[in-house]
Amino acid sequence: MDTFEYISASHRVVFGTGTLQQLPSMLKTINATSVLILCTPQQIATAQQVQSIIGHDVGVAIFSDATMHTPTHITDAAVLVAQEKGVDGIVSVGGGSTVGLGKAISIRTGLKHLCIPTTYAGSEMTPILGETENGRKTTRRDIRIIPTSVLYDTDLFKTLPVNLTVYSGINAIAHAVEALYATNRNPIIELLALEGTRSLVEALPVLQTDDQNTEARYKALYGAWLCGMCLGSVDMALHHKLCHTLGGTFNLPHAETHVVLLPHALAYNASTPATAGAMAKLAGVLPGSEGDAVKGMNALYKRLGIDLNLKGLGMAEEGVDEAVDIALANPYKNPRGLEREGIRELIRRAWTGEEAGRDTKRLL
Structure with a gap:
């Protein structure tokens, strides 16, 4: 135990x-x-x-x-x-x-x-x-x-625009995702992370077509609260560090940057045995995952019609290498070691908007 x-x-x-x-x-x-x-x-x-x-x-x-x-x-x-x-x-x-x-x-x-x-x-x-x-x-x-x-x-x-509802909700899910494989995770936070993710995954598709749905608004806010508690209770890992690096350096919009990077950071960390248990539990609350958390996250994005990339958010291509340098200059805890080529490929894919996947050889 x-x-x-x-x-x-x-x-x-x-x-x-x-x-x-x-x-x-x-x-x-x-x-x-x-x-x-x-x-x-x-x-x-x-x-x-x-x-x-x-x-x-x-x-x-x-x-x-x-x-x-x-x-x-x-x-x-x-x-x-x-x-x-x-x-x-x-x-x-x-x-x-x-x-x-x-x-x-x-x-x-x-x-x-x-x-x-x-x-x-x-x-x-x-x-x-x-x-x-x-x-x-x-x-x-x-x-x-x-x-x-x-x-x-x-x-x-009630007046939050639908696109901001979706982006902000995915931002919240990112808090829960990293909490599941944080180095100082615990069973209490795991429960909050899974319940928060489940609530948002159920609410966001409803709000996308019926933004005045009272029950869905309640469920989304409840999920976001739980996910926020996760972020405040355990260490942040690769996803949040990259978002801070890119957002602060290139003045990119906060929620949208989280949305772009989440599947790719998830794929990067899914490739290590250290996250196997966390990925299995996450897959369990993502419809269409078929036991694969990365596949489930991609399915959620397709269902919500999310099609964003760092290029479209205003980041120049030369910023890819700059972002890698900044991210590696300040080491931090992450279940998979920070490897320059892997991190660069992660950011490159996020820049172009390619689909995330742990079968990407250049990431392994």
């Missing part, structure tokens, strides 16, 4: 439909009486809705310049506003970009941080912060980074 360690982060989560109305009481629970509301330029209306619910005397200002990959100069500007307004808390409303900004502000200032996610990114569940400065993205893990409270309201997802 395996010996394992499970560490649980302590923060409050409110989950359901119409829960946004509980925001005033949640702020009281964390003793936040004056907050800065964070959002992207695209979500000002939602931030204003939040401000209306808690009142302008509590939501004293809105900072709407959150952007992907959490550039440090944006964080500097937001911290300055928080200091000028004298707030004792922050409320982030949005996806990973806004949540990341909230984390960055909180770890710098010690301000309490309440998250209201509007995508399935899962960042709100993790003690991980990725920041970009001078074209390089670095990540760090600190228990103080994890938000104080999280409010999930399925109503906020």
Whole structure:
């Protein structure tokens, strides 16, 4: 029998439909009486809705310049506003970009941080912060980074565009996939990873054709929550490291980059005996897998009509070798060793958009 360690982060989560109305009481629970509301330029209306619910005397200002990959100069500007307004808390409303900004502000200032996610990114569940400065993205893990409270309201997802629903949902599945073969995995996280993946795999095809399906929205958000807990509880491996490398260096969109790389990183790691058990369990929750997790992931992409590649996201071909160099410059834990030729072939295939497969000789 395996010996394992499970560490649980302590923060409050409110989950359901119409829960946004509980925001005033949640702020009281964390003793936040004056907050800065964070959002992207695209979500000002939602931030204003939040401000209306808690009142302008509590939501004293809105900072709407959150952007992907959490550039440090944006964080500097937001911290300055928080200091000028004298707030004792922050409320982030949005996806990973806004949540990341909230984390960055909180770890710098010690301000309490309440998250209201509007995508399935899962960042709100993790003690991980990725920041970009001078074209390089670095990540760090600190228990103080994890938000104080999280409010999930399925109503906020009704206007999420279908393509973002799919991409964000696959991003969440990526968290669970890596948790299944993380070096510090444990049975608790394995259960969360499989249940989270199963929920998203069932919900995403429904939402693609009926984006107002209440049950599917609920199931997708539930799955994303579980997958986010996986990401925050175990070490990240090849997939996430490559996404951070490519996203920060080439300014690629976060969710779409995860979508492109996931099948290829999965295929790379499926080729080692160390992941055999994890791959078998993953295959069990992927329809059409026939016992092969890579085949099951490819089948899911076909069902969802996903056809993305790094080239189409704006990455130049010469970036392939640059990405390999950066990825190998900072060694990290992965079930299969980081081999230059294999990593290069993985990124090349993701750049062209070729189908992932562990029968690829150049990967072995």
